[in-house]
Amino acid sequence: MGVVSTLLAPGSLQDREVGDAFGEAMAALAHFDFVVVFAYRQAERPIDLYSTFGVEDYQVFVRLYQKGPYLLDPFYHAARNGLSGAVRMSDLAPDRFFSSEYFRTYYSQTRLAEEIGFFVRLEEDTTVVLSLMRRTSSRIFSPREWRQLKMAEPLVDALVRRHWGSLATRFVDQDGHGRRQPSSVPARVEGVWGRLNLTAREAAIVDLVLQGHSSEAVGRRLGITTGTVKVHRRNVYRKLSISSQTQLLSLYLKSM
Template sequence: MRVDFTAFFRALADWTSGSEQSDRQTGETLLAMMHALVRFDDIVIFAYRDKARPIDLFSTFEAEDHNIFVTLYQAGPYLLDPFFHTTRAGRSGVFRMRELAPDRFFSSEYYRTYYSQTRLAEELGFFVPVADGVTVVMSLMRREKTGIFPAQEFVLLNDAEPFVAAFVRQAWSDLARRFAETGQGRGRRSEPVSEADKVWRKLNLTDREASIIELVLQGHSSESIGLKLDISTGTVKVHRRNVYRKLGISSQIQLLSIYLKNIQG
């Protein structure tokens, strides 16, 4: 695809000349600039802070897809999303989903039950830490009919990353206040930060069991969990069997069902 510099600079000029830059106006500007660089089908921009419910800043979805990509996602599945966990790790840059996903992600129940509904060929994200522990993630998505991002387009997006990061930081510099206004600020450390923490306590899981089960649901194998938690694969399997026995289940799909049922109230 040929870069459309005229469209890129026109979008930037329109934004800088505006008297007020709302989430919608900023999102529309980023949409136009990204479309001038590469081909994609949809864009969604979320702000993340700790384990708090992410703030939806902008998206291009129709109603049905908005329910899957935004409403349902915010209700709990975000806690299992590789993009969410990348923000928790404090990383910045441009990454493809397949670079970030755990080793069993594409065979996990989370993928089969939730992520497969997105019908994406590929998703990549710009990860931009802004201020006060907030990270903005701009996801560019290509549907199955469009195919994955060609290597040359991914290189171009990497080249554009410093500009995109500076633009995002300028546009969304006050997101910590917005998280605080929703009651999800950092001042409430004495309470569970996320609904997931409440679920594990409600299900009477120990901290170790909860850590392992979260990684199972994210799509990590027992070997991967062992490496992350510095315990043996055998110990992981013992904890997993104990959790299944405690919850009266025998499969990952039942585990995910219990998780989603409890986290969504």
């Protein structure tokens, strides 16, 4: 009860205090190796509100992630689509996520067995995601742990609304002269593909492919045949003078 009282008590708590209290409360329900809390708003670079990473892991999970890989993250897309509640990464991941170039070049560096995120949708198109992570050595969460974490959804929702209810002013960075600057990425996803001279349909297809969707899954999402998806993919590769998804991802990230 002491932790719960701290989480929901009136008054102002710093990000670190809120994150520590959240982690302590969740530790009573399940074992995990890391906690990280991100705030997402549209295509802007996510804000890291709290984490328990050491220096090396922080570079991978936060700094590298914020440079562009977040745009292909299933959690990022779920946040943009307004998801609420607790969800497993495996339930959100596209059908080819674990064999995708994004997974091979970025996500595999995390060496995670599983990740569970609590999604809390706020005003101003902002979603706070509180993630509990387990390394491969810890294996996945047990069914009992998952049930207990799901039951904690109301508590986590109340916590976020109480302490992180308004984050609009946080989506800005200070430049060297103290002026406030938007923290959005240099170009939104649509702008990247536009500069590479892709059509809207081609951009939609390659974006889904990079996220880890198969041609069949892309076709179902866009209402076109698998054959049409493959034709568009070949046209994109020819237009960009590339021959693999590895080159496509590299070109995408460089264009960011």
